[in-house]
Amino acid sequence: MEEKWLVGVDLGGTTIKMAFISKDGDILHSWEIATDKREKGRHIPASIARSIEQQLLECKQTKNRLLGIGIGAPGPVNGEDGSLEVAVNLGWENFPLQEILKRETSLPVVVENDANVAALGEMWKGAGAGAKNLLCVTLGTGVGGGIIVNGEIVHGTNGAGGEIGHITSVPVGGAPCNCGKKGCLETIASATGIVRLALEELSNSINNSRLRDNKEITAKLVFDAAKEGDELAKRVIEQVVFHLGLALANLANGLNPEKIVIGGGVSKAGDTLLEPLKAAFTPFAFPRVAQGVEIVPATLGNQAGVIGAAWLVKQKLSKSMGV
Incomplete structure (x- = not known):
């Protein structure tokens, strides 16, 4: 058969x-x-x-x-x-x-x-394989996410569970988000948020930065510059990982996941993102939560x-x- x-x-x-x-x-x-x-x-x-x-x-x-x-x-x-x-x-x-x-x-x-479907894919065959409690965060043009508890997606009352990108990261004076709120994590940790932060730094700083040599700034350019020691780019990435680490730690404190899977285009920065993210996450995480969780890059990509x-x-x- x-x-x-x-x-x-x-x-x-x-x-x-x-x-x-x-x-x-x-x-x-x-x-x-x-x-x-x-x-x-x-x-x-x-x-x-x-x-x-x-x-x-x-x-x-x-x-x-x-x-x-x-x-x-x-x-x-x-x-x-x-x-x-x-x-x-x-x-x-x-x-x-x-x-x-x-x-x-x-x-x-x-x-x-x-976003929930991508999280299920990573749980089944990707970076989350073997874990039944995980957070999956997609850092792309926006910030998406899926929360899986005991192998099941968390939907919430009316299907809006797992909106990780709309956790408020800047409670006062934050940038407007497409959702209608201000100061969402998406306005900072997405590709568009990273570019916005870089442009703000460039307009507020007189310091030299290799980013000034580019007509169009992208998130990849900012990560590449930070990797090469550019101080302005490093300040931008510090802001990004601080807010992302804080948001993920607060979620983890409530959920106690086994894995936090980071995917999306921004995650292609690899250790330039993941290593400082782990360092930013730990101080905000309840010690027992921090001991039980692993922050890993997504492995399935577009699949x-x-x-x-x-x-x-x-x-x-x-x-x-x-x-």
């Missing part, structure tokens, strides 16, 4: 990553398509369904080979019906994604927030989403059907 496959889908504002994945979490076949945002994104579910059928043909398989579809979507997801109240990048409002995709594919569909989405549907089916 042929082993059944899971379908993992990572829905982004520019591309949709997809994969056929074994029940053990191995990627068997992966591909991506452009996100069709015409007419407020109403064509997205049909384009996903069509693409899955095309790839089945290429793999010389039928839909009978598939167990179900897990999908990570950008925005708060209603756990009851898999709908999204809003997904700004896609043009969605009160969009019944699970219902439509189920109708388009005739397969079981499970929908979850994309975290599709793997986590596949885990999601596997778990759902195992609970309902004993798969």
Whole structure:
């Protein structure tokens, strides 16, 4: 009897990553398509369904080979019906994604927030493997996150659990955040936040810095300059790791996780970020919490989403059907 496959889908504002994945979490076949945002994104579910059928043909398989579809979507997801109240990048409002995709594919569909899905991927096959209590933080254009307790994602009352990027880091006089608040961690520890801090330092300082030689400043440039001893860049990174370390320590004090997984584009700075982050984290962490936790870089990269989405549907089916 042929082993059944899971379908993992990572829905982004520019591309949709997809994969056929074994029940053990191995990627068997992966591909991506452009996100069709015409007419407020109403064509997205049909384009996903069509693409899955095309790839089945290429793999010389039928839909009978598939167990179900897990999908990570950008925005708060209603756990009851898999709908999204809003997904700004896609043009969605009160969009019944699970219902439509189920109708388009005739397969079981499970929908979850994309940051949560990435966290599940890292727990299953990545840096968090073996841990059932972990924090996953994604440092990219914004700051995303997922909190996993006893192997389950924390959703909270209305699906907004795990909004690590919107922990208030600067309670008075903080920079405005896209969420409508001010002083969020996202305004400091994201790539855009790092650039903002660097530009502030440059305008307030007369000191020489190699950053002044660049027309456009990026987070990578700031990390590279800090690594080479640039004092202004080092001050920026000190601010970033101070606020990130404080936020993660406060979360850890409440959750006592086994691992804190750091992913996203900013995490590519490696030890230039992780070593000072560990040093900033420890003074704010309850000693027993600090002893029990390991801060590690994410390992799955762009595959975290599709793997986590596949885990999601596997778990759902195992609970309902004993798969």
